[in-house]
Amino acid sequence: MNLQDTMYNWLSIKVVADYRKDDQAAQDTCSFFMDILTEDHNVADLSVEVTEEYYVVYYVKDGKSDSKKFPSELIEALLSSIENEPKYNQ
Template sequence: MRSIQDTLYNWLTIKVVFEARPEDKSAKDTMELFEGILLEDHKLSNIIVTKEEPMYFVAYEKDGERHKVRFPIELIDVMLEQIQNEPDKYINYE
């Protein structure tokens, strides 16, 4: 099983892509996969994302305790930037 930190990173990265490309079924499916791991395997709840330069903050509850982690915006947004810079390589096949 992946660590909570790794799973949150992967989930947030693809969540940012999906929010920018809501028609992208692959992004949606991947986001839901990681979300399922967070909720079912890691037993997280009340996940809230905020963005304040230069970080994304992810707050969540686990075992009745509130936790907060942060990720640099540039690290999370790199996949979205790749897609936006080379859209012909990331065609949405429905």
């Protein structure tokens, strides 16, 4: 999985995990993608800035600072889907 896709997946599930602190599956999945970012892609010092339109992820890869922007509606889609599914909210 390339860096862009891994970061997108990590950020999407991070939003879910931050919102649903008692959701162990979300916490585990977030850790899984974090491991891929750090171990497979050599990413460190991740931080996220949330604006009205974007989530901006700042990070260091191989000693160089960089960032990636993701549209808010795409990142929040997973949380919205989970929250709208009755079987996940019992």
